[in-house]
C-alpha cells in the first residue's frame with residue numbers, strides 16, 4: 001500500500017504550528033499574565049508567531065532534508081528549553097528570566113536549588129512540540145520532488161514573517177506606547193512581543209550595557225571624583241543629625257505636581273492636608289523643587305533619591321543597569337543599623353524593581369503579594385492609596401526598628417480613574433478628561449497622606465519618625481497644554497513648562513517646632529545628601545551630584561534630564577534664556593556660563609552608569625581602585641571576609 005505523501009514543507013509548517021500553539025497554551029496555563037481586553041488576548045495569541053516564522057524559516061536555506069530536519073528539531077529543543085526554564089523560574093519567583101539573574105552570584109545558589117525543587121516529571125509535556133516534530137520527521141513521507149525552496153518563494157516567506165512582526169509590534173505599540181523605549185515591565189514585554197522576542201530584546205539591552213562596562217576602567221572616575229568633591233556642600237550644623245536614630249519614612253507622591261499645592265480648582269481645595277503641612281510647625285516645605293526624571297518616570301525618581309545620580313537620557317536605568325554597583329541611601333543607612341524596605345502594591349517586576357532593589361541593597365520589598373486587596377479596594381493601576389497606607393503602616397509596626405521604608409503610591413496615576421465613592425471634589429471642566437480627573441485623584445492622594453499620619457499616630461510610630469514626601473514626576477503632560485492654559489489662566493511658554501516641572505517636597509519632623517517654607521531651589525538629586533545629613537550620616541566621600549538643601553553652600557542649580565536648567569536668576573528652556581522672576585526672554589549670554597556645566601553633570605553621571613564606575617570606588621575611605629585585577633583581588637578579599645585593603649590611586 002502506498003503511504004500518503006505530504007507536501008514538501010510539511011515539517012516546517014507542523015513545527016511552526018505546534019510550537020506556536022504550545023507556547024500560547026503555556027502562557028495561559030503556567031504564567032499568570034493579566035489580560036484586560038480582547039486586543040491584549042489577541043496580541044498574546046499571535047506574539048510567538050513572528051519569531052517562530054523567522055527562526056524555523058531559516059531551515060529553508062538548508063539543501064538536504066536531513067540537515068533541514070535536524071535544524072528544525074534543534075530549534076524546537078532550544079525554544080522549549082527557554083520556555084520551560086521560564087516556567088520553572090516563574091513557579092518560584094513569579095517572574096520571567098532576565099540575563100542578569102543568571103549571572104548574579106548571590107542569586108545563583110538559590111536559583112539552582114529552587115529550580116530543582118520546581119521540576120516534575122510531568123513537565124515532559126512542555127516538550128510536546130519536540131516529540132511531535134520528531135514523530136513527524138520519522139513517519140511522514142514527503143513528496144519526493146526536490147525540497148529546495150525557490151528563491152522567490154523564500155523571499156515571499158520572509159517578507160511575510162517580517163510583516164507579521166511589524167503587525168505584532170504595531171498592535172503592541174497601540175496597546176502600550178513606548179513599550180520598547182521605556183521597557184517598564186517584563187510581564188508587559190512578554191505579553192506584547194512574546195517570550196522569544198522578549199529574550200532577544202533582553203540579550204540586546206544587557207549586552208549593550210555589558211559592552212560599555214567592559215570597556216570602562218577606574219581612571220575615568222578620577223576626573224569625576226575631582227569634580228564631585230569640589231562641589232560637595234558642608235552640612236548645616238543645625239540640621240546635621242537632627243533626626244538621627246529615628247525611623248525614616250519616604251513617601252512617593254505619584255504624579256503630584258506643585259501647582260496643586262495651596263491652590264484650588266473651581267473653588268475647591270485640591271490638597272487640604274498637604275496645604276496645612278506647608279504651614280505646619282513641624283514641616284519644612286520646599287516650593288521651588290523640581291523633578292529630574294526621564295523615561296523611567298517613578299523608577300528614575302527612586303534612582304535619583306537613592307543614589308543622587310541622574311537617570312539615563314534613554315531608557316530606564318532600573319532596567320538597563322540593574323546589575324551595577326551603587327552606593328544607595330539604603331545601603332548607607334543599612335550600614336548604620338537600619339532595616340531598609342520598599343512598599344508598593346504592584347508586581348515586583350514592574351520597573352525591574354525586584355532586580356534593582358538587590359543592587360540598591362534594599363533589604364525587603366513588600367510588593368503586591370504583601371497586600372490584601374479587598375472588594376472595591378482597587379482602581380486605575382491597582383490598589384487604592386488609602387487601604388495601601390493602612391496596610392503599609394501595619395507592615396511598619398512589624399519591621400525591626402530603626403527602619404527606612406519607602407512607600408510608593410499609585411492612585412494618582414494616569415489615566416486618573418477613581419470610583420464614585422472616592423471622589424471628594426468635582427471634575428475640572430476643560431476639554432481634557434485627563435486634567436479634569438487629575439484634580440480628583442490628587443485630592444484622593446492627599447486624603448491618603450492624612451490617613452498615613454493618623455495610622456502612624458495610632459500605631460505609636462509617629463513621634464519617633466521623620467516623614468519625607470516628594471512628587472515623582474509630572475502627571476499632566478504637555479499634550480494637555482491647552483487645558484492647562486485654561487486652568488492656569490496663562491499661556492504655557494517653555495518657561496512655564498519648566499515651572500510645571502516643580503514637584504512638592506516635604507520634610508516632616510514630629511516635635512521639630514521650627515517648620516517653615518524653604519525657598520531654596522533644588523531637585524530630586526538633592527534628596528539623598530539632604531536626608532542623609534539629617535539622619536546624621538556623612539556623605540563627604542560619596543560620589544553624588546546633589547547637595548544638601550540645608551547647607552549654606554548649596555548651589556541653586558537644577559539640571560533637568562534633558563539639559564534644561566534652573567538657576568537662582570535664570571531658567572534655560574527651549575534653547576532660550578528666561579529671567580526667573582519675570583519669565584521674560586533675556587539675552588542668551590546670561591545662561592551661557594551654565595550650559596556647559598549642566599551638560600558635564602549629565603555626562604559624568606551617564607558615564608558612571610554606563611561604565612559601572614562605582615565598582616572602582618570604595619566609598620568607605622574615598623579610594624579609587626584602578627584595575628580589574630585590583631578589583632578581583634578586592635572582591636576575593638571581601639568574600640573571604642578579611643580586612644579590605646584598597647590599592648590607592650596612582
Ligand code: GP9
Nearest residue numbers: 296297298299346350408
Ligand atoms: C508603577 C508605578 C508607576 O509601579 O511606580 O510608574 P510610572 O508609570 O509612574 O513610572
Ligand code: MN
Nearest residue numbers: 254255298472
Ligand atoms: Mn510615577
